[in-house]
Amino acid sequence: MIGRSLGHFEITAALGAGGMGEVYRATDTKLGREVALKVLPADLAADAGRLARFRREAQTLASLDHPGIVTIHSVEEADGLHFLTMQLVAGRTLTELLAAGALPVPEIRRIGSEVAAALAAAHGKGVIHRDLKPANIMVTPDGRVKVLDFGLARREQATTDATADLTMDMTTREGVVLGTLPYMSPEQVRGETADARSDIFSLGSVLYEMAGGRRPFRGTSALELGSAITRDAPEPLSSVRGDLPVELERIIDRCLAKDPADRFPDMTEVAQALRGDPGFLESASSFPAATGRTPGSRRFLLVAIVAVAVVVAAVGLRTLSDGSGGTGDGGIRSLAVLALDNYSGDPAQDYFAEGMTDGLTAYLARISRLRVISRGSAMQFRGADRPPTPEIARILDVDAVVEGSVVRDGDRVRITAQLIDARADRSLWGESFERSSQDVLALQDELAAAIARAILVQLTPDERSRLQEADAIDPEAYDAYLKGRYFFNRPSDENLQKAIARFEEALAISPGFVPALSGLSDAVLWAGYNEGFLTATEARPRARDAAERAIALDPGSAEAWTSLATFRAWYEYDYAGAEEAYHRAIALNPSYSYARDQFAMALAFQGRFAEANAESRIAIGLDPLNPQVHIDASVGLALSGEIAAATDLVRQAEDLDPTYFFPHWSYGWIAIQDGRPADAIPHFERAKTMGASAFVSAWLAYAFGAVGDAEALAAEREDLAALSLRGQVTAFDQALVALGRGENAQALSFLEQAHATDSQWLGWLKSDRVFAPVRSDARFEALLAKVNLAD
Structure with a gap:
């Protein structure tokens, strides 16, 4: 041939x-x-x-x-x-990779979760694989996973090796054996009808082989092998491999349950479990119910009310180790690091205490057996007027909290911390750590490892290695980095400029400091989205360069992978590449809520709403007091038509921070998705009075046009020009104005110009209602193809 x-x-x-x-x-x-x-x-x-x-x-x-x-x-x-x-896919099959033996735990999680996600997509279309095995899983040179040979007809062929891949006729009739024998489910071996749960069993066999270096079931003949699959339990992986996390072994065991009803209900949950998601919710579309606002209440009480609603309605986001909010065995599996108090006697050092809190949170979040609440939510509770510790723990749904103080005196840094059992409200452990400023990263490592020992969490070898590899850092570089993070966590245009300057200052001193590179990429990307002081085109190479340098220097940084993933999604519209990078980030740090949040947005833009909503729920569980996480979670719901649920989330965001303009923009945007542009107008107008970015004026102009108020539209168009960077209205904003005027051809020209000028707003094209008038136009379809959103 x-x-x-x-x-x-x-x-x-x-x-x-x-x-x-x-x-x-x-x-x-x-x-x-x-x-x-x-x-x-x-x-x-x-x-x-x-x-x-x-x-x-x-x-x-x-x-x-x-x-x-x-x-x-x-x-x-x-x-x-x-x-x-x-x-045509280049790379090596999983069979080839396994020839060298078992895989590292992060690779098992990453490859397994990507296979499960692919199978979940197939199952959603009614397609069952029926022949999943390592030979049908390809890993490309850049680490992406591809599943081959989905359920196509097979011809029967003989084999002289009973334990080799025994391939049989691939049909769906009951009474006919289907698949490759060593990876068949018990129901396949018995010739019964196979459904999606059969693929879950086969994936369990593949996972077992990745973890243990050998197949779970063995036999000297086909009959003996088939009997082992239907009757025998595989050897416990814990006896084969000592460093395997308990929860990963439990995931594999559940996949290998003999009774399909005892396995995971679907592949989506398998993927979530393998990625290390802190817990699962009952449905893919339900979100926490909103609470009513209480005028005049103190802010921390308002926060508490909203957070309790989140926790209760979200069914808790339980840990993988035992499936409940408590640990059942008296252990601690979830915690929050509260804001460390600044005891330096100088309020100007508040940023340093906050940075130490962030660093400790990030280090603890690397431990796969812990669910660690994101810093944004934990930092809400600070100062003498914070609620009692058990109340905080209940609001955040954690077993324990870490609290303490920071003293910075010249070149010395001392952190005093204690671990408090929230259920008993008693101290479990306390200690002080002191190092020179250049060893502050090692100090954070030492403290995180001590806390892990105190709560009896066993670190994997990879985690132990990560907690021991901190290099010395120039104190001035670290100081600049902490200031950059401080400003980035308050992302107005003014603060983003300050954050970028501080990250660049840190890198000028220590060019290889990965956290500063990741922070710089995130801040520049956000600035390019707003286009308040950087255009998207100006921001693009800077964001990409910083993210790629961070990955090259530290492939084990979850923050760096998230920065790269977010760049790929928002700038390059490379959703496949972004998804691979998000999965890597989540495997490295399952508690990194920003990765979950941004991944959810990328999924929503693709129309993968059930997956987007699932990731958003996890992000909310990890960062329940962060208004932006709630706002981002509303996007997938609104685009999929769940208007009431989306509005509830935005209401919670407003309750969490009544001074933030974004909830009011979101109310208006959701009203437009619901076909109510008149209702959107007062919300956009309110957002403008709260210091909103220029893009809000573009949406307001669109709404005026949609209700036929040409005079108001023209006035808003002038306002938009005055607010825009250097007086130049972005092409995307001009497209919105043109759509409001009903000038569809001009709107398409502006959208094409937006693509040429690197707009980060084109992810909204696939599902946003404002583009309905041009959706059937060939130019729009061509634009969708350019941003990888065509059906």
């Missing part, structure tokens, strides 16, 4: 053979691209019924749009041969 042409496909190399036939590398001469070409065996092609079924199934698989699934381009026929054309 090498050198032969089938239609406009020139075969250039053989890639392998499978139950469906020979696989070749080929060149598509029409499109000028390399493809994989699978030629079907003659007996299958000669059976009209099976060929028709094969074509129908191929069409279903071709409709799957997921970065973890190999794309089927077409079903072809030429010279009497029937064949598939597919995406």
Whole structure:
């Protein structure tokens, strides 16, 4: 076949053979691209019924749009041969990777969760794999995972090795054995109908092999192997591998349950569990109910009321270790680091105490067996008037809290901390740590490790290594970095400028300081989104360079992977690349709420609303008192038509910070999604009075146009120009104004210009209601394709 042409496909190399036939590398001469070409065996092609079924199934698989699934381009026929054309994927199969033995825990989580996410997408379209095995999982050179061979017809073939991959006829009829024997589910072995839970069992077998370096079930014959699958429990992984986290072993055991009803209910939950999500909620679309506002109440009490509503209505976001808010065995599996008090006697050192709190939170969040509340929520409770510790713990839904103080005296830093059991309101441990300023990172490591020992959490070797590898840092560089974080956590345009300046100051002193690089990327990207003092085009290379440098210097930094992922999603519209990077970040730090929050936004832009809402719920559970997390979570709900739930989340955000303009913009935007532009106007006007960015005026102008108020639209257009950077209205904002005027052709021209000028707003194109008038236009469809949002 090498050198032969089938239609406009020139075969250039053989890639392998499978139950469906020979696989070749080929060149598509029409499109000028390399493809994989699978030629079907003659007996299958000669059976009209099976060929028709094969074509129908191929069409279903071709409709799957997921970065973890190999794309089927077409079903072809030429010279009497029937064949598939597919995406050509470079890389190594999981079988090849496992030849060297078991994989590191982070890789098990990452690869397993990406496979589960791909299967969840297939199951959502009614497609069951039925033959999942390491040979059907490809890992590309850049680490992305692709699942091959989804449920297509197989021909029966003999084998002389009973424990080798025994491939049998792939049908769905009860009474016929399906799949590859070592990875079959018990129901497959018995010839019963296989559903999506059968794929969960097969994934469990693959996970077991990744963790243990061998298959879970063995036998000297096919009969003996089949009997082991249906009757025997595999050897406990804890006896095979001592460093395996308990919760990961439990995940694998649950996947391998003999009874399908005892396995995870769906692949989405498997993916969440493997990523280390702190817990799961009952449904993909329910969010915490909002509470009413209480005029005149003190802010921490208002925060407490809202947070209790979040915790109660969200069903708690329980830990993986035992599935309940308490630990059941008296252990501590969740905690919050409260704001460390500044005892330096100098209010100007508040930023340093806050930075120490942030650093300790980040270090503890790396421990996979702990759920650690994000700093934004924990920092709400500070000073002498904060609620009692048990009340704080109940609001944040944690077992324990860490509190203490920081003293900075010249070149010395001393942190005094204590760990408090929130249920008993008693101190479990307390200690002071003192180091020189240049060893402050090591001090944070030492403190985090001491807390882990105090709560009897066993660190994995990877975690222990991470907590021991802190380098010395120039005190001035670290000081500048802490100031940058301080300003970034309050992201007005003025503070973003200050944050960028401080991060750059830190990097001028210590060019390889990864946290400062990640912080710089995040701050520049945010500034480019607002375009208040940097245009999107000016921000783009700076954000990308900082993120890529951070990854190159420290591939184990969750913050760096999140920065890169967010850049890919918002600037490059590379959602597949962003998803891979978000998964890496979450595997490194399951408690990093910013990664969850931004991942949810990227999923919502793609129309993957159930997944987006699930990630948003986790982000809220990790950072329940952060108004921006609630606002971001409302996006997926509103775009999917769940207006009441979206509005409830925005109301909670407003309750959390009544001075923040963004909730009022969100109220207006949600009203537009609900077809009520008149209701949007007062909300946008209120946001403008609260120091909103210029983009709010563009949305207000659109709303005036939508209700036919041309005079108000014109006035707002002038206001927009006055508020915009250097008096230049962005192309995206001009597109909104044109849509308000009903000038659709002009709006399309502005949207195309927005793409050319690096706008970060084009992720909204796929589902936002404002684009309905141009959605069927060929120019709009072409633009959707450019930003990877075409159906």
